Amino acid sequence: MTPTAGTPARILVTGATGAVGSAVLRTLRTAGHDAYGVSRRGGEEPWQYVWRIGQEEPPAALHGPWTAVVHCAADTRWDLPAERALDANVAPLRALLARTGPATHFIQLSSSYATGLEGDVASHAPDAYRNTYEWSKAAAERLVHARRDSADIVRFPIVMGARADGRLDRYSGxxxxxxxxxxxxxxxxxxxxxALLDVVSTDDVAEHVARLVVGGPPQGRRLSVLGRGDRxxxxxxxxxxxxxxxxxxxxxxxxxxxxxxxxxxxxxxxxxxxxxxxxxxxxxxxxxxxxxxxxxxxxxxxxxxEVTDQVxxxxxxxxxxxxxxxxxxxxxxxxxxxxxxx
Ligand SMILES: NC(=O)c1ccc[n+]([C@@H]2O[C@H](COP(=O)([O-])OP(=O)(O)OC[C@H]3O[C@@H](n4cnc5c(N)ncnc54)[C@H](OP(=O)(O)O)[C@@H]3O)[C@@H](O)[C@H]2O)c1
Structure with missing residues (x-):
């Protein structure tokens, strides 16, 4: 679904209390979109809901259709046992994809490190990745490819706070x-x-996602890689x-x-x-x-x-x-x- 001029897009942001999701939700709402957030514990604003994706039905207010879904929910810990990493980073995605039709613009947030030690997400083998987080994020990208003809995947490296004042809603990693x-x-x-240590601001991710939403779903599956790259x-x-x-x-x-x-x-x-x-x-x-x-x-x-969008x-x-x-x-x-x- 492409947002049409004058009609605010109805957007669902998962993981909306996290470091990235909170910035994405704020940016989309500031731009005038009808955006809602979900997380396991919910947030303080009336547009934020509790939904443990993959474990329960969504609240009635969140039933579709959605113009776009921005999937930020994840468990970013590196040391989870493999099964728990899949439960955290793949099972909720599977549940979300099952609930959103092909007309919804699906935007999956991923990590620059999801390509592991071999430089792509193709391998199913855990030892092709540095840890179970990377391995599960690669599996999530493969699932998006398998289930959607059209979708955006957005990879980025370590996330720091806002460009203006360093604000972050959650400090982890x-x-x-x-x-x-x-x-x-x-x-x-x-x-x-x-060695190179690439970082982005939450603003870089949130503004990129907002541009993708306004542009509407891509023809096919599109990959953006944000970062400084060789700089x-x-x-x-x-x-x-x-x-x-x-x-x-x-x-x-x-x-x-x-x-x-x-x-x-x-x-x-x-x-x-x-x-x-x-x-x-x-x-x-x-x-x-x-x-x-x-x-x-x-x-x-x-x-x-290799970045597609140098910040x-x-x-x-x-x-x-x-x-x-x-x-x-x-x-x-x-x-x-x-x-x-x-
Ligand atoms: N932070 C980084 O440096 C970084 C770098 C590259 C890529 N990424 C990617 O960016 C995305 C966001 O990461 P982040 O750093 O913002 O994570 P975060 O700060 O740890 O936040 C995770 C969010 O996901 C929610 N959540 C987790 N499992 C859920 C479930 N089953 N149902 C509903 N909500 C769930 C959490 O809710 P509760 O708070 O209620 O538990 C929280 O809102 C992820 O895809 C991550 O892989 C992050």
């Missing part, structure tokens, strides 16, 4: 980093400081920006700045640091180390992602997002890093 830097949970940065910042630059933003915030709040951490390669980490840690550290420290390990694969990417520079976005994180997590941002003790 990458935001382990400022917390870990402030409390000393990580003794070193495991990765290649020259992405280097890991070292992003981490310097993070530390600089946090240290400025700390200086303004009378807290000592953060020291830079040394970089170690994944190989050095796995051969020297980890065996030492496993022998000498307590269980809580080891839990942090294990969680931190999941990021190694993302901090060593040297091949740029504007993101250095300020990272800075503002970190400052905003500190404003909204004051106790965590004020902590003094504790040195590691064996």
């Amino acid at each position: 990458f935001f382990w980093l400022p917390a870990a830097l402030c409390n000393g949970a990580v003794p070193a940065l495991v990765g290649d400081e020259k 992405a910042q280097r890991v070292g630059e992003v981490f310097d920006t993070v530390r600089e933003a946090l240290s400025s915030w700390r200086a303004a709040h009378g807290v000592p700045p953060l020291d830079p951490l040394p970089y170690v390669t994944p190989e050095q980490w796995n051969r020297f640091y980890l065996p030492f840690a496993e022998e000498h550290l307590d269980r809580a420290q080891l839990r942090r180390i294990t969680a931190f390990r999941a990021y190694q694969g993302y901090l060593s990417v040297t091949e740029p992602v 504007a520079d993101t250095a300020q976005v990272v800075h503002r997002s970190m400052t905003r994180w500190a404003d909204t997590h004051e106790a965590a941002a004020r902590r003094i890093p504790q040195p590691w003790r064996a």
Whole structure:
């Protein structure tokens, strides 16, 4: 269904309380669309509903038809057992596709990393991906291809806050980093400081989705890949920006700045640091180390992602997002890093 001039499009946004879905819903409503959000726990606004997709029937107010469905709901944790990742990222999609007819413009949000280690989403094998999240997002893309002749798939890398002020409605994923830097949970940065670390703002995703909605469903299945691509910042630059933003915030709040951490390669980490840690550290420290390990694969990417839609520079976005994180997590941002003790 293509929205016609003067008729607001009726749009369903899933995962509308999450980091991305909340920005998408806000942007669509600000543009004058008749947009509604759903999530497992629902939101505060009258246009937000509770619907645990895949587990129950939708509320009556959400019965179709929809001009467009923007599917943002997901579980972005990397360490879910395979079955749970499928339940979280594929089963709700299957239920949603079954409820929306072919006339609805279906927009599936995905990740730049859904292409795993082989560079596409074709493989069904878990070891073709860095983790079960990527594997389940690839399966979700394949399901959209199998069930829809026309649909949009939008991939993007790590998401930071709004371009103007760094606002994010939910801090997850990458935001382990400022917390870990402030409390000393990580003794070193495991990765290649020259590797590429692509990020986008929630605005980049939300504005792109709004353009797709206005343009109507594509002929066939269309893939957009958002990001900086070969102009992405280097890991070292992003981490310097993070530390600089946090240290400025700390200086303004009378807290000592953060020291830079040394970089170690994944190989050095796995051969020297980890065996030492496993022998000498307590269980809580080891839990942090294990969680931190999941990021190694993302901090060593040297091949740029090929983007279809290059977003504007993101250095300020990272800075503002970190400052905003500190404003909204004051106790965590004020902590003094504790040195590691064996
Ligand atoms: N964040 C990133 O860096 C990033 C990067 C690349 C791609 N993406 C993709 O962007 C999309 C949005 O991610 P996000 O970071 O915004 O996730 P998020 O902040 O974790 O939010 C997830 C949202 O999905 C909802 N949800 C999960 N399962 C649901 C279900 N079965 N039924 C209804 N609602 C459900 C959650 O509701 P409750 O809050 O009520 O639980 C929440 O609103 C995902 O497709 C993700 O793969 C994210």
